Amino acid sequence: MEIKTLKNYKELSSTVADIVEYTLTLPEPKLILPTGSTPLGLYKELVNRQLDWSTTTTYNLDEYVDNTIQNQSYRYFMMENLFKHINMDDDNIYFSGDTAVWPDLSYGTEVDLCLLGIGGNGHIAFNEPGSSFESETRMVDLTEETIKDNSRFFPSINDVPTQAVTMGLKPIMSSKKIILMANGKHKKDILEQAMYGDITENIPASVLQTHTNMETFYCD
Ligand code: F6R
Numbered sequence: 001m002e003i004k005t006l007k008n009y010k011e012l013s014s015t016v017a018d019i020v021e022y023t024l025t026l027p028e029p030k031l032i033l034p035t036g037s038t039p040l041g042l043y044k045e046l047v048n049r050q051l052d053w054s055t056t057t058t059y060n061l062d063e064y065v066d067n068t069i070q071n072q073s074y075r076y077f078m079m080e081n082l083f084k085h086i087n088m089d090d091d092n093i094y095f096s097g098d099t100a101v102w103p104d105l106s107y108g109t110e111v112d113l114c115l116l117g118i119g120g121n122g123h124i125a126f127n128e129p130g131s132s133f134e135s136e137t138r139m140v141d142l143t144e145e146t147i148k149d150n151s152r153f154f155p156s157i158n159d160v161p162t163q164a165v166t167m168g169l170k171p172i173m174s175s176k177k178i179i180l181m182a183n184g185k186h187k188k189d190i191l192e193q194a195m196y197g198d199i200t201e202n203i204p205a206s207v208l209q210t211h212t213n214m215e216t217f218y219c220d
Pocket of ligand 1: 062116123
């Protein structure tokens, strides 16, 4: 499994934007999308390209449960950074917290492209260390490390929700193509463990080594 190191964050964002742009030319494309800081440059680039999203369906990887802080839901994040700027049909936007969509995602919707970030502990979506490679979409408790990581977006650490609904590793792995993005030196070590180390449920992202159509992009 190769880690492709790009010059900078701009190049990382435009490289992945090229792959998304191609995917949008497929008939009725289906994409799985992440939130977080890593995809912000990508979403900006996609908005600038003014692509046609009218037949696209998107599934977001995760959503907090019982979030009380306004404007910190992942739905809000996606609306602000992508959806409100493109011609998506609202009926084609799904979040893992929408219970109605769980069965579809659990039984392997034909997703063309799944985009992922990686957490400091090797999580993908909110599949924390110890998650089964066979896990389906479900409600999970967030680890202390993830709550601490996410506290930068909240007034205080006590405001960070402690639970989320996450797409499972099994539906993620059933995507036809997967791109993992990592931005910053602080991600390098966990990325190398995930891509070059043992395939273990202690590092959920390591399951990606077993996918046959997967690319990893990194920049310092
Ligand atoms: C968010 C998600 C998470 C993030 C990961 C990295 O939807 O699925 O797994 O991708 O926590 O977050 P950032 O990009 O903020 O470093």
